[in-house]
Amino acid sequence: MGTVMKGAEVAKEMKETLIREANELKEKGIDPCLAIIRVGARSADLSYERGAKKRMELAGIACKVVELSEDITQEEFEEEFQKVNQDPEVHGILLFRPLPKHLNEEKIKNIIHPFKDVDCMSPVNLAKVFSGDDSGFAPCTPEAVIKMLEHYGISLCGKKVTVVGRSMVVGRPLSMLLLKRHATITICHTRTKDLEKVCREADILIAAAGKPRMITGDMAKENAVIVDVGINVDEEGRMCGDVDFESLAEKAAFITPVPGGVGGVTTSILAAHVLRGAKYLNGISKE
Amino acid sequence: MGTVMKGAEVAKEMKETLIREANELKEKGIDPCLAIIRVGARSADLSYERGAKKRMELAGIACKVVELSEDITQEEFEEEFQKVNQDPEVHGILLFRPLPKHLNEEKIKNIIHPFKDVDCMSPVNLAKVFSGDDSGFAPCTPEAVIKMLEHYGISLCGKKVTVVGRSMVVGRPLSMLLLKRHATITICHTRTKDLEKVCREADILIAAAGKPRMITGDMAKENAVIVDVGINVDEEGRMCGDVDFESLAEKAAFITPVPGGVGGVTTSILAAHVLRGAKYLNGISKE
Numbered sequence: 171m172g173t174v175m176k177g178a179e180v181a182k183e184m185k186e187t188l189i190r191e192a193n194e195l196k197e198k199g200i201d202p203c204l205a206i207i208r209v210g211a212r213s214a215d216l217s218y219e220r221g222a223k224k225r226m227e228l229a230g231i232a233c234k235v236v237e238l239s240e241d242i243t244q245e246e247f248e249e250e251f252q253k254v255n256q257d258p259e260v261h262g263i264l265l266f267r268p269l270p271k272h273l274n275e276e277k278i279k280n281i282i283h284p285f286k287d288v289d290c291m292s293p294v295n296l297a298k299v300f301s302g303d304d305s306g307f308a309p310c311t312p313e314a315v316i317k318m319l320e321h322y323g324i325s326l327c328g329k330k331v332t333v334v335g336r337s338m339v340v341g342r343p344l345s346m347l348l349l350k351r352h353a354t355i356t357i358c359h360t361r362t363k364d365l366e367k368v369c370r371e372a373d374i375l376i377a378a379a380g381k382p383r384m385i386t387g388d389m390a391k392e393n394a395v396i397v398d399v400g401i402n403v404d405e406e407g408r409m410c411g412d413v414d415f416e417s418l419a420e421k422a423a424f425i426t427p428v429p430g431g432v433g434g435v436t437t438s439i440l441a442a443h444v445l446r447g448a449k450y451l452n453g454i455s456k457e
Numbered sequence: 458m459g460t461v462m463k464g465a466e467v468a469k470e471m472k473e474t475l476i477r478e479a480n481e482l483k484e485k486g487i488d489p490c491l492a493i494i495r496v497g498a499r500s501a502d503l504s505y506e507r508g509a510k511k512r513m514e515l516a517g518i519a520c521k522v523v524e525l526s527e528d529i530t531q532e533e534f535e536e537e538f539q540k541v542n543q544d545p546e547v548h549g550i551l552l553f554r555p556l557p558k559h560l561n562e563e564k565i566k567n568i569i570h571p572f573k574d575v576d577c578m579s580p581v582n583l584a585k586v587f588s589g590d591d592s593g594f595a596p597c598t599p600e601a602v603i604k605m606l607e608h609y610g611i612s613l614c615g616k617k618v619t620v621v622g623r624s625m626v627v628g629r630p631l632s633m634l635l636l637k638r639h640a641t642i643t644i645c646h647t648r649t650k651d652l653e654k655v656c657r658e659a660d661i662l663i664a665a666a667g668k669p670r671m672i673t674g675d676m677a678k679e680n681a682v683i684v685d686v687g688i689n690v691d692e693e694g695r696m697c698g699d700v701d702f703e704s705l706a707e708k709a710a711f712i713t714p715v716p717g718g719v720g721g722v723t724t725s726i727l728a729a730h731v732l733r734g735a736k737y738l739n740g741i742s743k744e
Contacts, residue, residue, distance in 0.1 A: 280581075293584035294567075300587040301625050328650045336636055338588050345644075346587075349623055352648040354655065357632075361639040363615045368641065 172422035173322065175397075177314075177434020180321045181225075184438045188229035191445045195454075196230070202448045203232040204288070204440070205260045207251065209273070210240035215266040218437075222264065225437035231444055234260075240270055247273055248281070255283055261451055262288035262444035285450040285457075288443035290343065299343045302350040305457040307443050312344035314435035315376065315397055316351070322424055324374070324395055326351040332369055334358045334385065334412070335378035340399050344376065365389070377412035387417030396425040399432050459709035460609065462684075464601075464721020467608045468512075471725040475516035478732045482741075483517070489735045490519040491575070491727070492547045494538065496560070497527035502553040505724075509551065512724035518731055521547075527557055534560055535568070542570055548738055549575035549731035572737040572744075575730035577630065586630045589637040592744040594730050599631035601722035602663065602684055603638070609711055611661070611682055613638040619656055621645045621672065621699070622665035627686050631663065652676070664699035674704030683712040686719050 195202050204226055208215055219235065226233040238250060247269075254260050263286045269275050284294040290309040298306030319326065331353040335341035345355045358368055359379075369375055369389040377385045378399035390396055400412030411428030419425055426432055449455040482489050491513055495502055506522065513520040525537060534556075541547050550573045556562050571581040577596040585593030606613065618640040622628035632642045645655055646666075656662055656676040664672045665686035677683055687699030698715030706712055713719055736742040 293580045296587055297580035297583035300583055300629060328648045330650075330655075342587060342633075342636075346629075349629075349644060349646075352646070354643065354645055354649040356641065356643040357636060358641055359636075359639070361615045362641040363617075368617075 171419055172393075172396075173424045174419070175318055175322050175424050175426045175431065177318070177426070177431050180314075180318055180435045181438045183321060184317070184435075184442065185228060188231075188438065188441050188445065191442075192230040195445065195448055195452075198452070198454070200261075200448055200452055200454075201232055201259065202230075202444055203234065203260050204262045204264060204444045205254045205257070206233065206235045207238065207254060207263060207265045208235060209238045209242060209247070209266065209269055211237075212266070218266075222437045222440060225441055226444070229438075229441045229445075231441055242273070244273055244277075248277070251278060251281065255281060255286065258451075260286065261448035262286055262440070264289055264440065265291065267291075283451075285447050288440060288447055296338075296343075299346050302346065304350070307446075308347055309339055309343050310436045310439040310443065311340050311399060311432065312347050313439045314432050315340075315344055315399060316347050317435055317439065318397065318426065318432055319374070319395070324424060326353040326374070329353050329373040330356070330371060331374040331376065332356045332358060332372035333376045333378060334365070334369065335380065335399070337378065337380075340378035344378065344399075379412050381412055382410050383412065383414040385413040385418070387414065387421070390418055390422060392421050393423040394421070396422045397432065398426050398428050400428060401433060458706055459680075459683075460711045461706070462605055462609050462711050462713045462718065464605070464713070464718050467601075467605055467722045468725045470608060471604070471722075471729070472515065475518075475725065475728050475732065478729075479517040482732065482735055482739075485739070485741070487548075487735055487739055487741075488519055488546065489517075489732055490521065490547050491549045491551060491731045492541045492544070493520065493522045494525065494541060494550060494552045495522060496525045496529060496534070496553065496556055498524075499553070505553075509724045509727060512728055513731070516725075516728045516732075518728055529560070531560055531564075535564070538565060538568065542568060542573065545738075547573065548735035549573055549727070551576055551727065552578065554578075570738075572734050575727060575734055583625075583630075586633050589633065591637070594733075595634055596626055596630050597723045597726040597730065598627050598686060598719065599634050600726045601719050602627075602631055602686060603634050604722055604726065605684065605713065605719055606661070606682070611711060613640040613661070616640050616660040617643070617658060618661040618663065619643045619645060619659035620663045620665060621652070621656065622667065622686075624665065624667075627665035631665065631686075666699050668699055669697050670699065670701040672700040672705065674701065674708070677705055677709060679708050680710040681708070683709045684719065685713050685715050687715060688720060 279291045295306040336359045374395040376397045382402040398411035398413040566578045582593040623646045661682040663684045669689040685698035685700040691697045
């Protein structure tokens with residue numbers, strides 16, 4: 171049985187640093203604050219919101235939720251967004267997406283202050299992730315994957331890493347973060363031929379496809395490192411990842427469970443981003 | 458012997474469309490115009506400039522060169538840049554890079570009008586390339602590679618494509634353009650272990666590493682498609698690519714030469730971008 175990589179352990183390790191940094195800001199008269207903007211009340215958003223609020227509280231970061239009606243107009247939405255965006259007491263903005271279809275998300279991406287863009291919506295931060303410039307904010311989930319691997323002492327330099335999934339939330343930005351750390355990356359997706367073979371070649375296999383238990387026992391080589399970014403609900407209504415944990419835990423050198431894996435690190439990354447945003451906005455540290 | 462893919466043939470095919478589109482703009486009273494901004498006089502820049510001027514002339518696109526002294530100050534440079542950037546008669550800007558070290562390139566990237574950014578410096582266009590949104594401008598060379606493959610009827614969907622090189626000029630943006638076309642992409646670089654093996658697995662192998670003839674006969678599988686983006690000068694002062702053409706031409710199904718390959722398509726892509734920029738700027742076509 172390989173080592174099970176636990177999100178809670180990584181979050182625990184990060185906690186002290188977050189508290190210390192939040193305190194350092196408070197000593198300077200800055201009260202770090204995250205604003206969560208939620209349109210409507212999807213259950214997945216509410217669940218993440220609870221986790222984020224709890225994490226901010228543990229770190230000593232304020233958290234305010236701006237809850238908006240699903241039938242808000244574009245004009246009203248932009249007005250509400252700008253209030254938060256221009257509020258000097260807010261240091262990070264988390265906007266739940268996708269927005270309802272009648273709202274223009276593109277416009278918001280171009281409006282958000284890059285220093286407050288703690289989950290990487292703005293082209294400025296996306297371009298930085300793309301080019302390997304880590305002065306910006308990467309999306310929280312891909313960065314959580316990197317943090318998890320670092321915590322467990324798994325080096326990336328020269329490793330063959332296969333990422334299954336090419337979304338802008340995980341697959342693509344994660345590939346760029348891995349490339350920056352000198353991994354040889356392969357990006358797979360629904361059109362990939364012979365996915366099994368490509369996965370079996372990987373030293374590190376990362377599943378971010380959003381398909382329940384699609385990575386099965388024969389799809390990884392012996393002693394591979396397996397990271398599961400999927401969050402799905404199976405036919406029996408249970409939460410599960412993209413990896414069939416049961417059939418892979420034995421042969422993997424390291425593996426993350428779902429729940430209890432990468433998802434447990436994401437809000438800690440979010441907290442770290444809010445603190446960094448507060449420093450940028452107050453000129454304490456430079457981009 | 459595989460089919461030699463010739464840049465001149467692709468450029469020839471594109472020529473009629475470019476001329477027609479330039480004429481359509483002129484009939485609307487718009488005189489499409491590229492501005493080239495060059496600081497100093499590096500020989501590689503001068504050589505590309507000659508090619509670009511000739512291509513614009515053939516297409517019926519005006520081309521003006523703004524030549525600036527190597528010791529220009531940041532302030533003066535920004536002023537000159539803004540003149541061109543704000544000139545309603547200019548529809549595309551090609552700035553030779555890297556700039557001399559005392560000049561701040563980052564600032565210019567954020568200043569350039571995204572519609573005039575025909576070689577993809579701005580975060581807006583970079584983020585679009587990253588996310589697979591083709592309403593922006595990709596850098597010309599990666600797009601020339603795609604055009605070359607399309608011209609020779611080489612499909613990308615589901616193909617294993619290995620890109621050697623991870624620069625922001627070729628490797629990374631090209632990988633995103635390939636991903637958009639549903640290729641399974643692998644990005645290799647100096648830290649990649651067992652490069653030979655990774656290259657041999659590719660259906661399509663693209664060399665963009667900037668190392669003379671580094672891709673040798675044993676590094677591609679039988680009937681691979683080989684695209685050489687390298688432009689190097691060998692020890693004897695001759696221009697050569699990253700691919701050892703002699704040892705690979707026999708086994709490849711398709712292969713590009715250097716010179717005479719991808720390089721011959723780049724300025725045609727630049728011309729197409731200027732025309733598209735002119736349409737965007739005049740509200741003729743939407744982003």
